[in-house]
Amino acid sequence: MDTLSLLLNGFAIAFEPLNLALIIVGCTIGLFIGAMPGLGSVNGVAILLPMTFLVPPTSAIIFLGAIYYGAMYGGAISSIMLGIPGASTAVATTFDGRPMALKGQADKALIAAATASFVGGSIGVVLFTLFAPPLADLALAFGAPEIFALMLMAFATFIGLGSDDIPKTIFSIFIGLVFGAVGLDIISGEPRLIFGDIPGFYHGINFLVLAIGIYGIAEMLWVIETSKGDALMSKAEISVRRILDTLGELVRTWKTMLMGSLLGYFVGILPAAGATPGSLMAYGFAKTMAKDPETYGKGNINGVVAPECANNAASTGAMLPMLTLGIPGSPTTAILLGGMVIWGLEPGPLVFTDYPDFVWGFIASLYAANLFALLINIAFIPAFIWMLKMPFTILAPIIFVLCIVGGFVPTMDMHDVWLMLVFGIVGYFMRKLDYPMAPAVLAIVLGPLAEPALRQSLLISGGSFSIFFTRPAAGLIMAAALGLFLLPVWMIVRRKMDQRRKAS
Amino acid sequence: MKPFIKLSTITLGAIIAFGAGTIAGSPDARAEWKPKKPVEFIVMAGKGGGADKAVRFMQSIIAKNKLSSKPFTPINKPGGSGAEALIYVKSARDPNHTIMFTLNSFYTTPLRQPKIKVDISKFTPIGRMAEDTFLLWVHKDSGITNVKQFVKAAKAKGSAWIMAGTGKNSEDNLLTDFLNKAYGLKMKYVPYKGGGRVAKELAGKNADSTVNNPSEQLGFYQAGKTVPIAAFTPARLPLFANAPTFKELGKDFVYFMQRTVVGAPGMSKEAATYYRQLFAKIYASDGWQGYMTKKSLQGGFITGDILMRYWLKEKAIHKVMLQKMGALK
Numbered sequence: 001m002d003t004l005s006l007l008l009n010g011f012a013i014a015f016e017p018l019n020l021a022l023i024i025v026g027c028t029i030g031l032f033i034g035a036m037p038g039l040g041s042v043n044g045v046a047i048l049l050p051m052t053f054l055v056p057p058t059s060a061i062i063f064l065g066a067i068y069y070g071a072m073y074g075g076a077i078s079s080i081m082l083g084i085p086g087a088s089t090a091v092a093t094t095f096d097g098r099p100m101a102l103k104g105q106a107d108k109a110l111i112a113a114a115t116a117s118f119v120g121g122s123i124g125v126v127l128f129t130l131f132a133p134p135l136a137d138l139a140l141a142f143g144a145p146e147i148f149a150l151m152l153m154a155f156a157t158f159i160g161l162g163s164d165d166i167p168k169t170i171f172s173i174f175i176g177l178v179f180g181a182v183g184l185d186i187i188s189g190e191p192r193l194i195f196g197d198i199p200g201f202y203h204g205i206n207f208l209v210l211a212i213g214i215y216g217i218a219e220m221l222w223v224i225e226t227s228k229g230d231a232l233m234s235k236a237e238i239s240v241r242r243i244l245d246t247l248g249e250l251v252r253t254w255k256t257m258l259m260g261s262l263l264g265y266f267v268g269i270l271p272a273a274g275a276t277p278g279s280l281m282a283y284g285f286a287k288t289m290a291k292d293p294e295t296y297g298k299g300n301i302n303g304v305v306a307p308e309c310a311n312n313a314a315s316t317g318a319m320l321p322m323l324t325l326g327i328p329g330s331p332t333t334a335i336l337l338g339g340m341v342i343w344g345l346e347p348g349p350l351v352f353t354d355y356p357d358f359v360w361g362f363i364a365s366l367y368a369a370n371l372f373a374l375l376i377n378i379a380f381i382p383a384f385i386w387m388l389k390m391p392f393t394i395l396a397p398i399i400f401v402l403c404i405v406g407g408f409v410p411t412m413d414m415h416d417v418w419l420m421l422v423f424g425i426v427g428y429f430m431r432k433l434d435y436p437m438a439p440a441v442l443a444i445v446l447g448p449l450a451e452p453a454l455r456q457s458l459l460i461s462g463g464s465f466s467i468f469f470t471r472p473a474a475g476l477i478m479a480a481a482l483g484l485f486l487l488p489v490w491m492i493v494r495r496k497m498d499q500r501r502k503a504s
Numbered sequence: 505m506k507p508f509i510k511l512s513t514i515t516l517g518a519i520i521a522f523g524a525g526t527i528a529g530s531p532d533a534r535a536e537w538k539p540k541k542p543v544e545f546i547v548m549a550g551k552g553g554g555a556d557k558a559v560r561f562m563q564s565i566i567a568k569n570k571l572s573s574k575p576f577t578p579i580n581k582p583g584g585s586g587a588e589a590l591i592y593v594k595s596a597r598d599p600n601h602t603i604m605f606t607l608n609s610f611y612t613t614p615l616r617q618p619k620i621k622v623d624i625s626k627f628t629p630i631g632r633m634a635e636d637t638f639l640l641w642v643h644k645d646s647g648i649t650n651v652k653q654f655v656k657a658a659k660a661k662g663s664a665w666i667m668a669g670t671g672k673n674s675e676d677n678l679l680t681d682f683l684n685k686a687y688g689l690k691m692k693y694v695p696y697k698g699g700g701r702v703a704k705e706l707a708g709k710n711a712d713s714t715v716n717n718p719s720e721q722l723g724f725y726q727a728g729k730t731v732p733i734a735a736f737t738p739a740r741l742p743l744f745a746n747a748p749t750f751k752e753l754g755k756d757f758v759y760f761m762q763r764t765v766v767g768a769p770g771m772s773k774e775a776a777t778y779y780r781q782l783f784a785k786i787y788a789s790d791g792w793q794g795y796m797t798k799k800s801l802q803g804g805f806i807t808g809d810i811l812m813r814y815w816l817k818e819k820a821i822h823k824v825m826l827q828k829m830g831a832l833k
Binding site: 144183327328459 | 564568579582
């Protein structure tokens with residue numbers, strides 16, 4: 001009851017004319033920033049942060065929150081339309097979104113992404129409203145062993161992500177892990193794998209550089225080779241009837257939506273994780289749990305729904321430790337946190353009691369931003385579809401430019417652009433040789449999270465692996481992870497037994 | 505050493521008065537140089553960290569008070585404990601439009617990584633905006649309220665006592681080494697990424713103690729989760745008056761983290777004068793002063809030769825500390 005009245009009060013604040021206008025403008029800006037490859041919510045929020053001192057703090061965070069949300073929606077657009085992840089959080093969306101677009105179902109994929117984002121965001125905000133304090137305590141108690149167990153679970157879900165060629169999948173994971181290890185190692189304090197002394201490697205290999213190289217450049221080379229340059233990117237159309245059909249189909253994915261949202265939200269509230277691992281894990285889970293895992297990666301609508309639910313739920317989840325603990329759950333919330341300091345607010349455990357108008361106004365604005373982002377996104381879908389109908393000879397140079405910009409912007413370093421081109425060319429040949437790429441992308445995201453957590457845990461325990469099983473939360477997750485590792489083995493055994501039975 | 509503009513005789517008070525005077529609009533005949541394009545404001549740390557927040561805060565003061573006609577653009581170069589930022593600024597293409605916000609890694613990283621060939625005496629001293637302080641923190645539920653109890657508890661646990669910190673050979677590591685030596689402890693140092701994460705590990709009881717900056721623990725302290733039991737400062741901090749200094753406890757150890765704006769090597773005298781005046785104004789602004797009080801930051805604004813001498817002195821001190829802990833070959 002108390003929460004409800006606070007929330008209603010928050011809605012009164014969020015629907016003040018200025019705040020409502022900022023939500024709409026913020027969602028639109030965010031949508032386009034998110035749709036630009038390489039530019040994600042981090043860039044949008046960082047660029048617009050200094051402008052926010054023009055308005056009161058509550059309006060400022062509402063504006064930045066709307067950008068954050070809009071960008072989460074927008075990230076899916078270029079993932080689906082161009083096959084280049086619009087933001088790091090939307091990489092998993094390319095896995096099935098792109099094949100859907102190539103099959104002429106771009107409109108379907110876009111609607112699925114928008115709807116899933118809405119569902120994920122809504123579930124996230126509701127959880128936030130109802131359970132903020134206990135979830136904050138949970139995030140606080142989550143230490144290095146729990147994080148490692150969770151990362152192991154994420155890897156487990158990706159065993160089946162690659163092709164059936166297990167050695168090639170393992171190779172792909174390992175190369176991703178090696179790339180993830182480049183840069184400064186915080187545990188030893190030494191730089192690793194900087195190839196002599198190339199300064200560009202000191203900040204590590206940016207995950208987007210690999211993702212854009214593989215999914216942008218390599219994909220384009222692939223299309224040029226297979227189509228000999230005269231193909232349309234895809235057939236695409238949109239009509240009210242198709243939208244309604246798609247919505248009907250989406251209702252049947254409710255299980256995936258629920259799983260993706262809850263998982264994404266939970267991963268989001270953990271400090272340092274954020275929406276990118278959340279969406280990748282949701283994809284992996286959806287595939288592992290599916291009855292038809294072989295259709296994933298070939299344009300299964302669940303493969304779009306799971307990561308999009310998860311990344312929006314995670315972005316809401318990441319606000320929780322930001323507000324209640326003063327610790328960002330993602331790079332974007334780290335900037336929002338800086339913003340709160342600029343506006344003269346002190347984030348931390350007392351934020352709910354000290355600034356109720358600010359917090360509840362913000363939470364209420366997330367409900368509104370979620371709705372407006374959905375409407376604006378759907379309104380723009382015909383425009384995106386039209387873009388797809390451009391001839392490839394025009395589209396290809398645009399994609400190439402977007403890739404270069406996307407590789408440059410996160411670090412503003414030409415080194416990353418060259419690296420991206422190299423990844424693109426190598427990725428093209430690896431694709432020709434039928435190496436799966438997704439496991440490498442997953443490894444470069446999760447490796448840098450899992451490795452320090454493993455080493456911190458072992459430092460704490462003095463080298464004993466029992467720490468992963470003696471702590472209740474870690475033990476539970478660890479057991480689930482091991483179960484997931486064994487699941488494919490058991491499936492193979494069962495299939496073999498079935499075959500034998502049939503044979504005899 | 506390079507000849508710098510003679511500011512060494514000007515006292516701190518005079519600089520602040522001078523800064524405040526220019527805010528009020530007094531014409532200044534000397535400083536005619538102004539940035540001709542956006543200024544790159546390099547941050548030696550990642551987005552969202554303490555240094556990054558401070559830079560974005562200064563950026564907002566510049567914009568809010570219209571202190572510059574050209575924008576200041578924060579660029580994060582967190583790689584290699586600041587090595588990436590140092591290399592970038594050392595060879596900046598346009599030294600007049602490249603400045604950097606630095607921490608103590610400004611001394612320690614060139615010492616530990618001689619390969620990057622960074623000589624800090626070549627950089628242009630702009631202004632030290634503050635010195636951050638360190639305290640020794642424990643969880644409230646541990647029941648520990650003073651250093652004596654802390655030492656007793658840590659001795660009893662031996663190497664199972666976890667001290668969380670921000671990376672190997674970082675400031676936190678230096679302080680942990682000091683405590684281990686001074687009190688005969690065997691605390692185990694576990695590095696995490698960033699001070700906020702370290703603070704969280706203590707509040708979530710995944711560590712037994714930390715040596716956080718006040719700003720990192722303030723939220724948990726106010727929520728009654730963590731308590732400071734001693735300060736690495738010359739005098740008690742007003743915000744934490746119950747925590748004695750190590751000096752009071754008979755261990756003469758004081759340690760600060762500088763928060764300083766540095767110009768690229770080869771910056772022209774005119775440009776350096778411009779930035780010094782600009783940051784003096786920022787230092788004197790209500791916004792920055794309020795930020796310092798809230799974050800329990802200390803230290804006056806120093807610039808020019810005084811700042812250079814401060815760097816060289818701190819570099820020498822850090823060299824000895826790093827040698828003692830075996831981080832230098």
